[in-house]
Amino acid sequence: xxxxxxxxxxxxxxxxxxxxxxxxxxxxxxxxxxxxxxxxxxxxxxxxxxxxxxxxxxxxxxxxxxxxxxxxxxxxxxxxxxx
Numbered sequence: 001x002x003x004x005x006x007x008x009x010x011x012x013x014x015x016x017x018x019x020x021x022x023x024x025x026x027x028x029x030x031x032x033x034x035x036x037x038x039x040x041x042x043x044x045x046x047x048x049x050x051x052x053x054x055x056x057x058x059x060x061x062x063x064x065x066x067x068x069x070x071x072x073x074x075x076x077x078x079x080x081x082x083x
């Protein structure tokens with residue numbers, strides 16, 4: 001099974017997932033991650049992570065704190081939408 005990449009932007013101040021995008025192409029995922037890191041450099045309240053996994057369900061199990069309180073629509077979009 002191919003690795004899927006999930007780029008997450010989490011705001012610790014709001015304790016909320018601000019953005020999430022799924023990538024099939026690892027090069028595209030790394031480029032998007034680097035761009036976001038540059039854009040938000042110095043913002044201690046934001047956490048930008050790129051996680052590789054076999055599925056969204058695995059990510060939800062291993063990194064569940066990012067998804068607490070997310071609506072089903074956000075999770076469905078992330079699970080099924082390719083970048």
